[in-house]
Amino acid sequence: MPFSIFFFFFFFFFKMKSYIWLQTVDGSIQQVEEEVAMFCPMICQEVLQTGMGSSKNYAISLPQRVNPAILGLILDYCRFHQVPGHSNKERKTFDEKFIRMDTKKLCELTSAADSLQLKPLVDLTSRALARIIEGKTPEEIRETFHLPDDLTEEEKLEPLRNITDDPRIRLLNRLYARKRKELKERKKLKDVEVEEEPKDERSVEDLLSFINGADGDMKGTRTNKNKKKNRRRKDHAKDLSSKNENENDKDLNPLPSAYHNVYFDNALEASASKHSRMQNLPAISFSPKFEFIDGDVDDDLDPAMKEELDREVEDFARRLNSDWPERMQILSLGQDRRLVPISINSNGSTHLYTALAGNSISKVSGS
Amino acid sequence: MVGKDNLRAEDLNLCFKKLMMVAGSGNSEKGVNLKVGVITEWKDIPVELLMQILSLVDDQTVIIASGVCRGWRDAIYFGLARLSLSWCSKNMNNLVLSLVPKFAKLQTLILRQDKPQLEDNAVETIAKCCHELQILDLSKSFKLTDRSLYELALGCRDLTKLNISGCSAFSDNALAYLASFCRKLKVLNLCGCVRAASDTALQAIGQYCNQLQSLNLGWCDNVGDVGVTTLAYGCPDLRIVDLCGCVRITDDSVIALATRCPHLRSLGLYYCKNITDRAMYSLAHSKVNNRMWGTVKGGGNDEDGLRTLNISQCTALTPSAVQAVCDSFPSLHTCSGRHSLIMSGCLNLTSVHCACAVHAHRAFTTFPYPAH
Numbered sequence: 001m002p003f004s005i006f007f008f009f010f011f012f013f014f015k016m017k018s019y020i021w022l023q024t025v026d027g028s029i030q031q032v033e034e035e036v037a038m039f040c041p042m043i044c045q046e047v048l049q050t051g052m053g054s055s056k057n058y059a060i061s062l063p064q065r066v067n068p069a070i071l072g073l074i075l076d077y078c079r080f081h082q083v084p085g086h087s088n089k090e091r092k093t094f095d096e097k098f099i100r101m102d103t104k105k106l107c108e109l110t111s112a113a114d115s116l117q118l119k120p121l122v123d124l125t126s127r128a129l130a131r132i133i134e135g136k137t138p139e140e141i142r143e144t145f146h147l148p149d150d151l152t153e154e155e156k157l158e159p160l161r162n163i164t165d166d167p168r169i170r171l172l173n174r175l176y177a178r179k180r181k182e183l184k185e186r187k188k189l190k191d192v193e194v195e196e197e198p199k200d201e202r203s204v205e206d207l208l209s210f211i212n213g214a215d216g217d218m219k220g221t222r223t224n225k226n227k228k229k230n231r232r233r234k235d236h237a238k239d240l241s242s243k244n245e246n247e248n249d250k251d252l253n254p255l256p257s258a259y260h261n262v263y264f265d266n267a268l269e270a271s272a273s274k275h276s277r278m279q280n281l282p283a284i285s286f287s288p289k290f291e292f293i294d295g296d297v298d299d300d301l302d303p304a305m306k307e308e309l310d311r312e313v314e315d316f317a318r319r320l321n322s323d324w325p326e327r328m329q330i331l332s333l334g335q336d337r338r339l340v341p342i343s344i345n346s347n348g349s350t351h352l353y354t355a356l357a358g359n360s361i362s363k364v365s366g367s
Numbered sequence: 368m369v370g371k372d373n374l375r376a377e378d379l380n381l382c383f384k385k386l387m388m389v390a391g392s393g394n395s396e397k398g399v400n401l402k403v404g405v406i407t408e409w410k411d412i413p414v415e416l417l418m419q420i421l422s423l424v425d426d427q428t429v430i431i432a433s434g435v436c437r438g439w440r441d442a443i444y445f446g447l448a449r450l451s452l453s454w455c456s457k458n459m460n461n462l463v464l465s466l467v468p469k470f471a472k473l474q475t476l477i478l479r480q481d482k483p484q485l486e487d488n489a490v491e492t493i494a495k496c497c498h499e500l501q502i503l504d505l506s507k508s509f510k511l512t513d514r515s516l517y518e519l520a521l522g523c524r525d526l527t528k529l530n531i532s533g534c535s536a537f538s539d540n541a542l543a544y545l546a547s548f549c550r551k552l553k554v555l556n557l558c559g560c561v562r563a564a565s566d567t568a569l570q571a572i573g574q575y576c577n578q579l580q581s582l583n584l585g586w587c588d589n590v591g592d593v594g595v596t597t598l599a600y601g602c603p604d605l606r607i608v609d610l611c612g613c614v615r616i617t618d619d620s621v622i623a624l625a626t627r628c629p630h631l632r633s634l635g636l637y638y639c640k641n642i643t644d645r646a647m648y649s650l651a652h653s654k655v656n657n658r659m660w661g662t663v664k665g666g667g668n669d670e671d672g673l674r675t676l677n678i679s680q681c682t683a684l685t686p687s688a689v690q691a692v693c694d695s696f697p698s699l700h701t702c703s704g705r706h707s708l709i710m711s712g713c714l715n716l717t718s719v720h721c722a723c724a725v726h727a728h729r730a731f732t733t734f735p736y737p738a739h
Binding site: 110111114122126127129130133134135136137138141142147148149150151155156157158159160 | 413415416420421428430432433434435436437438439440465466
């Protein structure tokens, strides 16, 4: 008799305890206690609206982000939290232990909980992920989350340039300064070539006396040299004053000098003559306003350190400019303005196509 | 930081697909892959979820996170709705110039400074790039000039909250111009804007900003009755008005606010020496009028009416007038812990007590020796 009563109660208990059938993305079907499953708003909604989940044939299809392993974790969470008897301290302790898992699993759990609209679990896991992210450098975040390293050096440094004292930023600014210096020198050389060679209009007697080196003449030449020095100083002062006047021109150029190459400079010069405001050039991340001045940035360094820094800059430059046209394209993608790579014609002239998205392409050529 | 409700899912998905295509081309093994709508990289975190996670970290970390990878950068640039740069002690101007143009959907921007850093070119950038901006805090920006207000007026017409407290260089003409364009303003803080807050500016605000609910005019000693009266007539929805240190205002201003602004909850009259009993009786009487109006409309809420009143240093007031106000508004308390009727410096008002203090006093006197 007692056995039959026990059997009756056992049968009655299991008969009365209702279950819900859930199907994960891989096709596996799981039977879950109704009160546990109904803790997830998405499942609850599905049961109430469509009546699904009552049998194996009518299992509720879970979102793609919920795999069997993660579903197990979510159900563990629901089992604990749907019981009304637990104190706040117990819940807190459970939650702390529950989120002790590797980052990969935590990310998957956050995503799955979000797709099941399980807000308390989303909040819990989001807070855990936020704690992981906080205080880390971009490199550490990339490492932790196994994210692609697909930003250029400039793009990586730009968010940091005004908020941290990153030594690489100094390096980059130094590189830019050097590039601009090179460009200036190149331009000067061009100008020198264009200028006619000065004719020597001195008489033969003057030249002979200079070669013979008479005392008076020597003095004369010395004073001449001094005059030249003074003239040079004056010219330098003039250059400095003209530099300030030309600052506007420098600001017009929206491209950091790290991107410049010969073809590009030609194209820019040509486009500058066409469009005074350079409206059709893409906006690049580093604006010239914040760059260092053209002069040597590290004149105060001792030679050994300077040499080391130069080596670093060279290495940095190599990495930076190894594939600049592709980078230019990457940079301009996703923005309204798009830069199409420069094509070099057989005759040696360059064509730079720049256009606003959807507008007609304007062609700028420079030989 | 990033309100989830501010993000439109379809916009984000579109943006995400776009960046997938970008990442996919060139270096697909590095990029973020899409397999039948499932994100297989990024540890399966969708954009909305990433933004929710980043809403829990500080703003500096958000900026650092934008330099992690292209996916995160685009998600942050496209999805960030709230940004505060108040932590930035040195390069705030440069930071605004370089970062703000990238945040297309910015709705809240906090640029409170301890030492003045912001310049007009930064505000110009904000006005040109952040057309969806609703909340802007520029407090203590001493370097800003009228040019900033003109730019904001043209660029950020959806502003609902603007804090320019301590921006002493702004003129009333510029503020009037801003008011004529930013007609959705609900909260305006002009504390310490001595030049900007004049009767002319307040008349413009009263004329154009009819949705205004909160106005701080602390220590704006050019403000007079004309401005406040126009404001009361033009902005019937006013709930909080701070006139602390507005020494020129008289009873007329308070009467106008009492009669024209039925939702008034907080009124600051600190150091307004010209305020007399007439203003207090007007406030007390306004409660009766509002209650009658409430029953007609079918509202009639006990919580309506003044909850905070600061009459410190208003030495012309008498206890009977202030007691009348206190009796009319049960939410005004003189008792410790719930101090909402502030009367410091008024030595003649020590006899004024709120209802609960009176009840407590009565209870104590009725049963001086309770049974043990």
